[in-house]
Amino acid sequence: MPFVHCAGPPVSVRSIAMTITLTGLTKRYGSTVAVHDISLQIAPGKVTGFLGPNGSGKSTTMRMILGLDHPTSGTALINGRRYADIRHPLRTVGALLDAKAVHPGRTARNHLRAMAASNGIPERRVSEALETVGLTTAAGKRAGTLSLGMSQRLGIAEALLGDPEVLIFDEPVNGLDPDGVRWVRQLMRSLAAEGRTVFVSSHLMSEMQLTADHLVVIGKGRVIRDAPIQQVIAGSAATEIRVRSPQAEALRGHLAAASITVRQTAPDELAVAGARIEQIGDIAYAAGVRLHELSRQDASLEEAYLELTANDVEYGAVR
Template identity: 60%
Template sequence: MIELDRLTKRYGEKTAVDQLSFQVRAGVVTGFLGPNGAGKSTTMRMMLGLDRPTGGDVRIDGRHYAQLRSPLHEIGAVLEARSVHPGRKAYQHLLCMAQSNGIPRRRVDEVLDQVGLGSVAHKRPKGFSLGMGQRLGIAGALLGDPRILMFDEPVNGLDPEGIQWIRNLMRQLAQEGRTVFVSSHLMSEMALTAEHLVVIGQGRLLADTSMARFIEENSRSFVRLRSPEVERLREVLDSAGYRPRAAKDGALEVEDAPSDRLGELAASHGLVLHELSPQQASLEEAFMRLTASSVDYHGHTRPTSPDGGPGAPAPQWGAGWSGGRTGAESEGA
């Protein structure tokens, strides 16, 4: 288990992580979400002892990372996949990691095959694509067969086959009872992979809940109904105490009502329905709704002139943008 207790990190007057407390449990894939600048990368660096907290504490199974005698056996992490000596061959890179942690040489071949790099094991990473570099970073995380794994943007640079592979790998690791903690900006992938979510904004905890509950609590759910007798359907719904709202395509939308009840109501009045479909917001929509007030950097599209061409002032950057960022503000995750 990973435990954070009021974890705080300040850079001068900038607070990157603010009194952050949560637990990452074993047996599930936990997604770590937040807008740019939310403090995700800083938090993960403090978990691994790469940054010193200003306040609070973070422990791996009750110990600080520096207290782990064989860290690669305890926790494997990918924070920056391209952090590899470009002149050292992929096999040599992993062999150095293995020898420094008492891991047998045969494990190097095993993880290279596992991530699909067996055929380029003796090539230098400077010629690797972004996706191949990502696979090499994942191989390093798996090297010690750890009980805890942390991935920061693990699908970055991967092709569709690679994305499906890492998705299935994370699920498999969690099913084996391991702790899997993954940060990503790709909401579609998080929706397919994570079972639990930790969401932060401006360094503060916004949500710590299951995927299903997060979407339910931060989105609008409703039922769409289409009928050739839409006005009569509206009257029936009104008389039953519902408040249907007209959609642009002529359908009716009803909130806070189960679809089966609405279907039975229409059938009891002899109404034909061409559509009866429950609608639920996506993870992306729920995330945008929750974090709307926590986004530091807002982009703006250029308005068009009446004739459809450009004719408005250049877009303005979000509040506080000054053409560059400090070390804390460049927190990209």
């Protein structure tokens, strides 16, 4: 199957769906617990975002999935197998953890050729991968001379090289310009639409909100939230119902009497938290209050994330 080009719909649905399964995954460094008893499944056919503050254990978790770090206890399996037991791993799992982890003297093309040879991947895939990430004209440049953004693209090409079912990316948009960020977003969604398993970490909340279908949020090595992105956002205290009415003051009293949290944001406007639209509409109808607007105002992912991780930030500035 050729690589995905981001314009247009995905070319097909994958015939093999692979799941990443973490069971009781724990990693200790001396007295420090970097990852604590994580159990979750990363399913195919969707983009799963992996969020957490610095030092929360995201990179360590990804490294254990890829066999770069050994768990103190628990397992990290890809379709029931450890990464180390996969004969040609690049044909099953593609990963980008460190874009600069390339021999600086090798050209981009020769780097990919060496990776292809080591995993029994046809050499034609090298040219396809370079074309997919937009590095065809830079294929002869030495890796040590590439900018951070170009290095990121080369790392993504390496991840795509074996046409794998599972893709793992740690901060893939780091160093990319706005056009490159949009390209990565479209690529991630296209790969997931083909039925692949896409697991990606990022600190860019606005971009993750546009990219991810499902979120895993961790803090201090523990899972805080594992849910579809809309559930995470809907659970934020910053999600409110906006109400506009020429009788806003009267409606405010009726809502408060029903023990509903409400604040007046303008003479004809209220912000209501912890209530359903239907509930507010019924109260207004019973009170004979006219409504000009009744709409849900979702929180941003950033607001929801900061609420979830407020007690789990290890390195925070004094405010």
